[in-house]
Amino acid sequence: IYDSTGKRKGKDYARWNDVYDTLRGKYGKRSSAFDPTIKAPTADQKAMYVAAPIYHNNQIFGVLTTVKSTIDLKPFxxxxxxxxxxxxxxxxxxxxxxxxxxxxxxSRGTNKLVRYTTALSRGENVVAPKIRQVEFAELSKAIEKLRVDLEGREYVEEYINTMAHELRTPITGIKVTAENLLMPMDDEQKERFIHNILDANNKMDLLVNRLLNLSRIERRDQLENIEKVNVKDIIKDVVQSPSRKGNIALRSIELYYDIERDFSIKVEKILVEQALGNILDNAIDFTPVGSTIAIKVSESNTHVNIQVFDQGQGIPEHARRQLFRRFFSSSRPDTGKRGNGLGLRFVKKIMSLHGGQVSLNNRFMEDGAVATLKFPIKV
Known part of the structure; x- marks a missing residue:
């Protein structure tokens, strides 16, 4: 009875799905040709028909169908x-x-673990990486615990073996000397043998104390009493220490400060004094009487360097790779005696705790060696 285009008015659509279903109370819709004369429409020639019921006295007596061509919907x-x-x-x-x-x-966490385990496999003394991922963090802690346990067992075994080996010589010397004292001899010979026993006893005492100090420092993984100290004050205290004043008096000490101001560094003072003291004692032992030992302090953007130059014979080629090995020592040129071989090992651990480095090399174009302590500058 009504068509907005005026083309379908008066035609019968009762059998079409949209009208048929709606008159029966269902949802009426269909997709057919927009132009009824087209028998096989393409997609663009179709239209969508949606019907709605018309009620009168609560009964359906008609249908209103809306039509939308698919071509009109294409832009949408x-x-x-x-x-x-x-x-x-x-x-x-x-x-x-x-x-x-x-x-x-x-990958960042795994790369840290790979680098950590690789360094451990090379025997390097590295700190376990800090990883945020829970799974990798737990794995890192487990690896670190295993490393500490294994190192502890190996350390105790090595410690006992090396200590027994180093103590054997003075103990044997004391035994032989004591046996000689049982034989008839004059007072001068007895006094000489007694001095030999006392000398061997002092060596054992020094060795045991050094071993205990090294053991304590090697088991630490961080600094304890950190303070800000002036570099010049540290050097002054070490040079003027009563324990080495007599030996220094036989040689001249020259100090060079290639820094613009009184420089301070954050360190554990006692350890740094011990490290520098060991380096200076080595320089004294290998520098002939009447020669000069030079101490030079310089700075860069990231580090403070303390260098000790001696005028000794330098480092033999065979000793370069063993300098920081426990119990390795070279004979002193004036006496032919050897040290206990713990000093440089002690220094290396102290520098490692401070995040620094220690190196020992021959001087360039001059006789002697130079030891360098490299401390990071911490704000």
């Missing part, structure tokens, strides 16, 4: 398709970034 469909494509691209990029971030976080 294309627009929605473009938006969906954009959303898909955004989602892909977000997923890519998230995946890259997750991969970076995971």
């Amino acid at each position: 469909v294309l627009e929605q398709k473009q938006q969906i494509n954009q959303y898909a691209i955004y989602l892909f990029l977000i997923s890519l970034l998230f995946g890259a971030g997750a991969s970076y976080v995971v």
